[in-house]
Amino acid sequence: MSDDRLYRVSTTWRGNRGSGTSGYRDYDRAVEVEVAGKPVLLGSADKPFRGDPGRWNPEDLLLAALSQCHLLSYLHACVLRGVVVTDYADQASGVMAVQGNGGRFREVVLRPWVTVAEASMVDPADGHRPTLRSLWLIAQGATCAMSHTLRNVSAPDGGPDGWGHGGGGIGSSGRPGRL
Template sequence: MRGEHHYRVRTTWTGDRGTGTSGYRDYDRDVTVEIEGKPVLLASADKPFRGDPSRWNPEDLLLSALSECHLLSYLHACVTAGVVVVDYADDASGVMALDGSGGGAFREVVLRPRVTVADASMVEAASAAHAQAHAWCFIANSVNFPVRHDATIVVAG
């Protein structure tokens, strides 16, 4: 399949306390993220950057996107390989390093999926499917840092 897919999002700053950005401590980092037909996402900066820790932040969303993309690509890879997945959970983590001048970047993300397959004969193919999933994951192919996998495969029952 070839072609392009286009995406649209509206991000609106909602953190004006009445004086705009008159000073670094004079505004909230609250944001709404809206995509037509979907629930509004309440977002903010991460807490160390004066954000609201009860809201999603860009770093949370990037890590979530990588984890979900791998999961969905993995399920497809398993179907293709004849592997029946009955459960999947990922405890992903990422490391972001600040550069000292106000910027920074993610250094790496580690996905730790725990996959349960229907039969012991599927374990080897289930393990190999992670490489295919990584190759297919649009988000992992879009970032400039390593996305590693530390997967565990178990058999149901």
């Protein structure tokens, strides 16, 4: 029995101003992305590619997928190690190298901030990168450099960090990790 999963997405271009793609400036990059039973996602190209900056672009979506998948994989890895996570926030960034008319992501860095239930859980929460890499399914298909800088793993008594989360307490603030 196969464990393969099938995902379906319907992507529809809505940018025909009446003359189709008769010229590079003659059409909008408006796109609707649909998955059955979910809200429609309004997409476009990134602004430098004549897109609408108020809509999600493919670069945003790739970075969001990597960040969200990392979060969910991290939570699962913590469960396997008996670590209780009570808060998680990430500020991810990606660098895309533009090459001619295209480009590719050169690097993605995730910066998760994690709070665990007890001080005794800090080291186990920070020590499962090999397990995490095997669970981080979306990243396994990425061709750019992937890393994360664990900003802090702390117990609930940490101080402010500028994000509105606890910090400055127990943990591994700012330790980069290659995934």
